[in-house]
Structure formats: structure tokens, C-alpha cells
Amino acid sequence: MTANRQKGISVIMCCYNSANRIKETLSALAHQQIDEDIQFEIVLVDNASTDNTVDAAKKIWENLKAPYQLRCTYEAIPGLGNARMKGIQEASYDTIIFCDDDNWLMPNYIQGVFKILETNPSIAACGGTGIPIFETKKPEWFDEYAESFAIGSQDINREEGKL
16 A cells, blocks of 8 residues: 555556557456445556557547546657656556556456455555466467466465455
């Protein structure tokens, strides 16, 4: 949680030349099933893109008719760390979720994270399970190296209770 902010969730999505890959990610965010009393926004950080990432995102978001706010900001210094810091600076709410521009969050993900953090004040970070989607047949070697691609359980304890 971040001090001096309203209670709610800011999803930070850092993008670099993401116009061709953010549609499904934005769609997953637009269809989150969240209790009405939870404040929620998406902060898209354009990290020095040379394509039309922001324009594409705004158009996609408008077409989705999402009930949540999408705010776009710009970070000129390349690098994920710089983009994430910019997103944190721009966030309105006290809980931060980082969502990569090619990750599709399950419909209950944000609600689940919020409940876990609200009911367990000793927890400061949550992860999830990455499920791969392949454009072609899955390579035979993939399962052996799946964790290198952030696929599978990200629970460092390997215990039940994963989100």
C-alpha cells in the first residue's frame, strides 16, 4: 500500500510500442468483476514508444465501454523500472498492481488481490499463475523452461493459497 492515497487499486501497465498487443490485455481489464465499493483505475505508461500505443489504447478502451478509468501518461526515459516509477507517481490509489501489456488478468484477479491485501495486513505483495497461449504448437522443450517465461505458479512458497 502507498501512503497518502485513496483506498482502491491502480493497475499500472507499462508499454513500449504496444499498439499491436494491448487489445486483449485491455479487454481483460475492462471485464474485471469488482465490487462497486472498490475504486479502480488503469494507468498506462507510454515508455517512449514510437508507434501509436496511446491512441490505440484510448480507441480500444472507448470501444470496450469499460466502466473503469484509463489514464495515459508518458515516460521519456526508456526502461521498465523508469516506467513503473512513473506509474507509481501517477497512481491515485493505495494498492498497486503491475500488469504487463501482454498479460490477460482473470476476471476476478483484481477483486481477489484487493480482498487478500485487505484481510491480511502482513501481506505486501501478491503474484499469480501465468498461463501460456501459443500462436503455434507448444514447443516440446517449453515445460522444462516455463518458469523462465513467468509461466505457471509464481508462489515462492509453493503452498496452497495461490491467487
